[in-house]
Amino acid sequence: MYTIILAGGFGTRLFPLSRSNYPKQFIPLFGDKSLFQKAVLRALLFSKPDEIFVVTNDTHKFLVNDQLRQIAVSCNVLEEPCGKNTLPAITYASLKIYEKKKEAVILVLSSDQLLEEGEVYTSAVRAAEKLTREYIVTFGVVPKTPHTGYGYIRPGDKIGDGYKVAAFVEKPDIRTAEKYMKEGYLWNAGIFCFSADLFLKECRRYAPDVFDAFKNDVLEAYKRTPKISIDYGLLEKSSKVAVVPFSIAWNDLGSFEALYSVSEKNEEGNAVNFEYVTPDGKNNLIISERLVSTIGISDTAIIDTTDVLVICPTNQTQKIGTISELLRQKNDERVDTHTTVQRPWGCYTTLLKSETYLDKRLILNPHNRISLQYHNHRSEHWVVVSGIAEVTNGDKLLTVKAGESTFVLAGTLHHLANPGNDALEVIEVQNGHPLSEDDIFRCEDDFHRETK
Known part of the structure; x- marks a missing residue:
């Protein structure tokens, strides 16, 4: 099995921990390994190093190579001239793999997700592999809460250990999310498995502007291809899409609220990475390299870096991207780089x-x-x-x-x-x-x- 790891994002949702030049996938949020490094090690469960293709960009290519060196893994690194979302990135890597093996089975992983590795995960991948001759397979996480920050998948008819996809649906409001949970909808995990030949055949049929762009060299291809996700560009159009459910701990860490939810907490519900002193603070997320003390502050995220301090209610952290946008409008270099x-x-x-x-x-x-x-x-x-x-x-x-x-x-x-x-x-x-x-x-x- 081959693996594609998507590592080209310029995420700003965890600002100021993440910056454009150092996005969340390269930050060691849990332990001494970054999310990207964890994704590479996860890929090694099914692929040899030379069967792994990392898709990144000019800004991050040296960071990718340095983090690969740290975990002693040498794999293929593909550089995108510019970001055009997931469908062009996956097409680019799939064509490289197709040149090696036309019927190769390919697993596509995001580099910025946290998920539980174990028997449930490996069994789901193997179940998906069995469906790849006829289907492009996506993975759906069995929801534990009515989450409004994820897209959902409605399963259709049963096929093998999965289901045909009946519909992809956008992020819902809370009432709709509760309804989706009751009706057996799944969170869209953004993980895929398919055979190279079937994927490219469906891409040629439903996204010909993307497929045809890559008949040129990579620079010209990225000039011509539209900016489009695999969901909008292909999966929502094709009739050959299946979903394999898995019930595991999974999080896309799209906000500090999400980071708080998976962090270890003390008796007062505070998640702290260093030192925190408070007589009354509860349910706070504290990230800093120095002592933080509060009085009368609860349910709050305090993110303190060398050059930027962000404080907001934990349930408002989805809006932190607006801070990055305000700084970018002022041409403030801190939106791009740390000290x-x-x-x-x-x-x-x-x-x-x-x-x-x-x-x-x-x-x-x-x-x-x-x-x-x-x-x-x-x-x-x-x-x-x-x-x-x-x-x-x-x-x-x-x-x-x-x-x-x-x-x-x-x-x-x-x-x-x-x-x-x-x-x-x-x-x-x-x-x-x-x-x-x-x-x-x-x-x-x-x-x-x-x-x-």
Whole structure:
């Protein structure tokens, strides 16, 4: 079995934990692994590493590769030139798999869902696999509550261990959701299973504008294909769609209210990731890296990051996306990036910032280096905190150890490399004006980023 993992979203529903450049699928919300990493490990239940295809975008491709490296899994990574929703992404990957094996059975997973893995899950996938010669199979979660945040599926006639899909329905109001539960409707989990040849045949028939677009190279295909989901573009039109129910713990973590529902809580109903002191607070979600204290606050989400604090009633967290939109209208960079920014060579964290100076903490992964570059408007002073740095500073090649430093004058060609087996930590002090990532002129780059 092959697996497609969709990892291209720019989710803002968990802002400020998630940002456009660091969406929720890459955040380790539970334990030390991200939702994306959990999805990859789940894919390994049925697929070999070279049978897994991750679909992502230019912004996240290095983050995907870094997180794959962390769990020691090497699989196929497909880069979308731009996001066009789920149907083009699945079609792109399915065509790649079809080239390898025309009748391949494909499982499609989202990278940002939390679900219970076990016998019920594996049995449902195997049941779906048996139906893939005749049907595109989707999975329906047996609802435990009348949830208004999910789409629903109405099962039709019984076929094998599943049902023909009678209808897909939109997110309901609470009364309609209660009615759906009583009538046996299922939550639409956004997980699919099908054979490559049947999927592409149905795509050609019901979404010819998507299918025909991919007769071109990938850049041209994404220019031509419409932006459309697999539900609207294909599943709601095809008569060859089935649903396999499974009764497992499943959550798409689409809001902090959803995150609170699956988090461990204390006796007062508070879900806390660090320190929280209160004489009376109950049923709160507290996410912070420092002590939080409240008086007279209950049923509230308090999300505290280094640069943004969000406070709202837990039952209003579905609206947090509007905060991201307001910031985007102001061209505020905080909607896109944290103070810590991932780079293909490691990451950097902004410590202090003014108009004329900027302090950063750089972490270079073992055997990685930044691009050979220069800046027109700033100088840089590097202080090695731990590890050994190999520095190109103009025509000099230097070895800089912990406690030592070097100064790079504006306009000087320079390089910072980590030749060791441990992470290299460097404090960088920039001086100049303006201080911007646009003032990076790359001459050589190991990661084939734009050079100037």
